[in-house]
Amino acid sequence: MKLNAIIAEDEPISRNFLERYCEKSGMINVAGSFADAESALEFLQHNATDILFLDVEMPGDSGFQLLDKLTVMPKVILTTSKTDYAYNAFQYNVTDYLKKPFSYVRFQEAVNKVTESFIDRKTDVKKEDIFIKSDGKLTRLNYEDILYIESVGDYVKYCTLGKNYITHSTLKAVEEKICGMGFMKVHRSFIVNLKKISNIQDYTLLIGGSQIPISKLLKTEVMGRINIAG
Amino acid sequence: MSGGYFEFNSKLDIDFLKSLYEDDNEHAEMVFEQFLQAISTQLNELEESFIAGSTEIFRKKIHTIKPILSFVGLTGLTYKAEIIEKNCVGASGVNVVHELYTAFKNELYQLIPVIENDLTKLKALTL
Numbered sequence: 001m002k003l004n005a006i007i008a009e010d011e012p013i014s015r016n017f018l019e020r021y022c023e024k025s026g027m028i029n030v031a032g033s034f035a036d037a038e039s040a041l042e043f044l045q046h047n048a049t050d051i052l053f054l055d056v057e058m059p060g061d062s063g064f065q066l067l068d069k070l071t072v073m074p075k076v077i078l079t080t081s082k083t084d085y086a087y088n089a090f091q092y093n094v095t096d097y098l099k100k101p102f103s104y105v106r107f108q109e110a111v112n113k114v115t116e117s118f119i120d121r122k123t124d125v126k127k128e129d130i131f132i133k134s135d136g137k138l139t140r141l142n143y144e145d146i147l148y149i150e151s152v153g154d155y156v157k158y159c160t161l162g163k164n165y166i167t168h169s170t171l172k173a174v175e176e177k178i179c180g181m182g183f184m185k186v187h188r189s190f191i192v193n194l195k196k197i198s199n200i201q202d203y204t205l206l207i208g209g210s211q212i213p214i215s216k217l218l219k220t221e222v223m224g225r226i227n228i229a230g
Numbered sequence: 231m232s233g234g235y236f237e238f239n240s241k242l243d244i245d246f247l248k249s250l251y252e253d254d255n256e257h258a259e260m261v262f263e264q265f266l267q268a269i270s271t272q273l274n275e276l277e278e279s280f281i282a283g284s285t286e287i288f289r290k291k292i293h294t295i296k297p298i299l300s301f302v303g304l305t306g307l308t309y310k311a312e313i314i315e316k317n318c319v320g321a322s323g324v325n326v327v328h329e330l331y332t333a334f335k336n337e338l339y340q341l342i343p344v345i346e347n348d349l350t351k352l353k354a355l356t357l
């Protein structure tokens with residue numbers, strides 16, 4: 001399976017290099033290539049992305065300013081021609097730091113670090129959580145604690161028993177990230193944790209005391225996913 | 231991808247070019263062409279920013295040019311551009327780097343025909 005990547009790099013020849021190297025690796029699908037941070041952010045808010053190749057100095061927002069605005073963090077490989085950003089790179093927990101220009105071998109090393117972390121994630125079943133950006137900080141939510149996720153305009157609300165967290169994202173992006181982990185979209189505005197459903201009546205389900213609508217189109221699929229005794 | 235290592239001009243950093251392109255001569259051709267299409271505009275913008283006198287704008291321009299020089303094997307000039315960039319930080323004016331900059335652009339202008347020549351050879355190879 002190929003990893004989905006995007007490139008945020010203002011310099012066309014450097015962009016070309018990354019595109020070519022991604023193609024050559026045979027492991028990466030470049031889903032988008034952007035000359036500024038704003039366009040990359042717009043894409044990232046609506047599309048699940050595994051790797052972000054990110055230049056630091058770009059016109060408009062810098063690469064780090066882009067990272068500040070992200071609600072769901074892909075694996076980040078910084079590509080910069082300056083070494084001065086090492087401390088920031090550490091602070092932002094980037095996977096690797098490529099100093100331009102870099103060879104194909106060095107590029108491959110960085111990609112290997114990402115793929116290894118994906119393998120670790122898949123084999124370690126205890127890591128069932130997600131980091132969301134809410135109130136200016138990244139907060140870890142265990143999947144088990146999430147009751148449901150609701151779309152609210154340009155935001156999504158993660159509802160847990162104790163607290164709700166609002167973050168700037170779309171339900172589609174959340175769906176791509178967590179559906180298949182015990183979650184399911186039951187309505188255009190709701191994704192629910194299947195394990196937390198108390199009861200279902202007609203086109204409504206009860207979860208943590210809240211009534212959630214089930215769309216007519218998705219009702220059969222919902223019934224197929226729960227364990228009915230008869 | 232097109233096989234076989236291309237023999238770049240010895241004035242370029244051959245080892246570095248091999249690490250970049252390996253045997254992908256088609257990619258090298260594409261980048262050399264892109265470089266030649268872009269470099270005169272970039273040098274004009276660099277010169278304009280130098281004349282305008284803002285060290286920060288000039289620094290940003292030289293920062294952008296810096297890596298692309300290495301993409302065509304001009305690693306020595308990348309190093310010189312890095313020194314100019316560092317000297318711009320906190321400088322009161324661009325005159326601080328006047329001598330370095332003049333030497334840098336003179337060397338670059340002398341080497342552009344070498345890049346053009348290698349591009350012609352690469353094109354012939356991938357025909």
